[in-house]
Amino acid sequence: MSAPRPIWLTRPLADNVAMAAELERLGIATISAPLLHIESTPVSLPTTPPSALLITSRYAATALPDAWKNVAVYAVGAATAEAVSARGYAHVTVGDGELMDLLPRIAEEMHRTSLLYLSGEDIALDVVGLLAAKQVQVDRVIAYRATAATELVPELRDALHAGALGGVVFFSKRTAAIARLLLASADLTAAAARVDAYCLSLAVASDAAQIPWRKLHVAHRPTREAMVEMLRLHGAN
Template identity: 35%
Template sequence: MAARRVIVTRPAEAAADLQAELAARGIEALAAPMLTVETIEPEDALPTALQAVLVTSGNGAQGAARLGLRRDLPVLAVGDATARAAAEAGFTAVTNAAGDAASLVDLVARACRPEAGPLVWVSGEAVSTDLVAALEAGGYTVIRRIAYRTAMAATLSSEVVAGLRAGAVEGVLFFSPRSAEAFARLAHGLELEAACATVSAYCLSDPIARMASKLAWRTIHVAETPTKAALIAAVVEGGSDRKVEKD
């Protein structure tokens, strides 16, 4: 039996672990990083009396460390990978919202008080949810610090293109709307629409699925929960999770 094969679109620094996890389940993963990350140095000093740090990505957690924030400050992380990155960066009081941006807003409501001081949100330049607006509506003061920007890939590797054209790929994994947008743009440019129509898209969340739907996939699957483990489980099970059928 031929090995199952998928494409992973995570940035190179995050793809290796995902490839290893899939390989352990008998699934070969071709790397097609759709984004490269560039750090942005902070321009303004932060207040010393911060209540908590909010991070919505591993790169955001690393950015929080570069800001020189106290490592004992409470850190509220959006999910497993982000919480792990914050701990690896040396933060000692990390709480995991175990979900998406809405889950993080709920966690802030439970763990923080508007009158207890400002929150700092360390993020990338492009975000899918405006946490500042969401939390200020609840009376919180939120300072956003942009720690990195992402650039979209300019091409797909010959191996990835050949695999798609030969029908040797069964799925593509997307972890962010920008990755899905970048892949769709390249697929259109390389005239891969027909090839993608025989392939399933596996998306971490509904916003990612909406962006992925710029291509006419065989099926779009959305993980039951917005975690890497849930997305891997969906791939392993062949897509027995929620489905967003093409029109």
């Protein structure tokens, strides 16, 4: 019987390392080829604590100051909330992993007040505009930069050429878009027809669908745990 084909992990390196170890325990081989590289940026925070904070990535949590630990925090999902709690913040509201699902609660609870949004340099949603329409003032501070990869690593190119790649994981619309560009530049778009794509959400899958993958899979919840479970069920085949 032939060995299971590996799964391409596209997340930043630290996330890939943790996920690869978990998948290895499930008997799923992986190729770590990050499509985003994270770097912190200089952060200038106001001297007065905000009424509340919005954090949409665990990478932004590193910018949280010790002096604000009593400030309420809205975290987009469980992984982000865990990173916020690790900084000593006790009042954390946890979303289900989809920012659009969290915004109505913020709009209701923060009506006619303000909050500080710690984000990456590139964002998918105009949070400032969406909440301003609900009479919530948002001040955005960029806490990190996610730089796109510029080429596919040799191990991944070889696997695609040989039809030896079993799947790819996408946790964001941006990584799906980067994959499309890099596959095209390497003349490997057609090779995707032999690869399954595993997506965090329907929104991510809509971008991933611009590549002719063999099959698209969508996690039943937009969480890392649901992605691992989906790979356990399908990715080792």
